[in-house]
Amino acid sequence: MQIRAVLFDLDNTLFDHPSSARAGVDALLHHLGTERSTELTRCWFQIEEANYQRFLAKELTFQEQRRERLRQFLPLAGLSVPQTDTRIDELFTTYLETYEDAWMAFPDAAPALKSLRAIGMPVGVITNGNHDQQTSKVNRIGLKPLLDRVFSSELTNHAKPAQEAFLQPCRSMNVSPAETLYIGDNYRVDVEGARNAGLKAIHLNREGPMGEGAIQSLAELPLRLFEGSL
Template sequence: MHFPVRAITLDLDDTLWPIAPAIVRAEDALDDWLRRHAPRAATRWPPDARRRLRARCDEERPHLAHDMTGQRRWMIERMLADAGEDTALVQAAYDAYFAARCEVEHYDDSVPALERLAARVPLAALSNGNACLRTIGLMHLFRFQLGAREHGAAKPDAGIFHAACARLGFAPGEVLHVGDDIRTDVEGAQRAGLRTAWINRGGARWPRTMPPPDLEFTTLAALADWLDANPQPESMSA
């Protein structure tokens, strides 16, 4: 399939890097910080208890569903308060967690592919998570990063896709959204009028009941190959 691509929006977690190892690393970093600075909270809130607290956050504070930073800060404050620790420690505890959360391990193809894509068209990051591209060291490849927290709503809400297109200066049909998640990335972008590319690293089958993506690849490198094989008009280059 060939169609013009003036810009690309990209999901981050599980598209550029696997999220699970980063979250495990972040939880371990928080454990270590609590043991050193708030030991009663460390004892009171082992990982299983924190998972239950996360579920309570989802139930009691649905207005934070799009705000991973707000969720985590609320959880840490609750943990400290319930254990009789100083709640003024929230920021320092969160900083320890977040620094480790941004220690991501890129898929082998991700960075070279991003460099190739960025040389061809403008890139924008569009994520429901709270990873910081500046901290990770990839911000120079992107025009901007738009997160659900900053926008006020998460994918698959059409508004976040439209906001990204407006900042890029292109109509939705001229922008290709790239991501791993069937519902939040592909279905959400389709409903917002964007072109879609599904990064299917695990070899999953597309649901028969849903309209397929415009493109499907097992790696980001394959997307870069596709873009190289389908040159865009000069006026569409970055």
């Protein structure tokens, strides 16, 4: 069946979250007078992922997951946790300002989207997260003119890999799941989630071992699409 729309994950697919987050962690540790280290950065990402999942499961609000990240991270850096939410929020702002200043798209993102728009293909994003933050990313990294829609889990009230997280965007764009291609970096959440909802899916694996049908760069996508090798 012909592909009539292409949808993308945002973080780690179009948007270079790891580079921005590392810059934010470095700024936070510098502000606190603590040496940065590979181990602390690794811990930050683990804590971030765990608490973001709690936010997606509606166990924590978006602001609460930010506070919880610092409550868990600061002791690992040998630092005390502020006693008030206000002080924790102020400290998180130190991370957030540098994180946002470092926002960038992957170099292959805009060219891939432009090639799809050039053939009249509807293009959108399905992303887990806070709608305002995710749309701000799209705007700031210059991809807004290349996207028709941004569907966040906050907007649809369904987080990937739930089937409805993929089905709502298909209905909104007036395409059937079988006619829709989805690309993402997380195999379980993006690829399996999309396929379980009836979409076609490609795994973008920028650094790891290449599984069958996976791509290492979005530059490979147009050729795969045009050749029909999905």
